[in-house]
Amino acid sequence: MSLSKDQVQHIAMLARLKLNQDEYAESVEKLSRIVDFVDQLSQADTGGVIPMAHPLDTAQRLRPDVVIETNERDRFQENAAAVSGGLYLVPKVIE
Numbered sequence: 074m075s076l077s078k079d080q081v082q083h084i085a086m087l088a089r090l091k092l093n094q095d096e097y098a099e100s101v102e103k104l105s106r107i108v109d110f111v112d113q114l115s116q117a118d119t120g121g122v123i124p125m126a127h128p129l130d131t132a133q134r135l136r137p138d139v140v141i142e143t144n145e146r147d148r149f150q151e152n153a154a155a156v157s158g159g160l161y162l163v164p165k166v167i168e
Contacts, residue, residue, distance in 0.1 A: 074112060075101075076108060078098075078101055081097060081100050081104060084104070
């Protein structure tokens with residue numbers, strides 16, 4: 074699938090890119106090659122492939138789920154401009 078200059082201009086506008094006239098020809102060619110490659114990849118037979126999150130069959134090493142920090146909320150809130158009931162109060166920004 075080959076992209077047209079108009080399509081590349083639209084893509085450049087969406088990406089907020091300023092391309093001069095000389096760069097459009099090169100961009101059309103490069104983007105067309107990328108689209109052709111994606112088309113080629115989509116034609117690969119993946120019917121027997123099981124989806125996976127990682128190519129290696131390993132388990133995630135997990136640390137013990139223990140509390141290692143103390144609750145210092147009151148100390149942190151001493152620096153706050155406004156606090157009520159353990160919550161930070163902030164100015165209303167949406168009306």
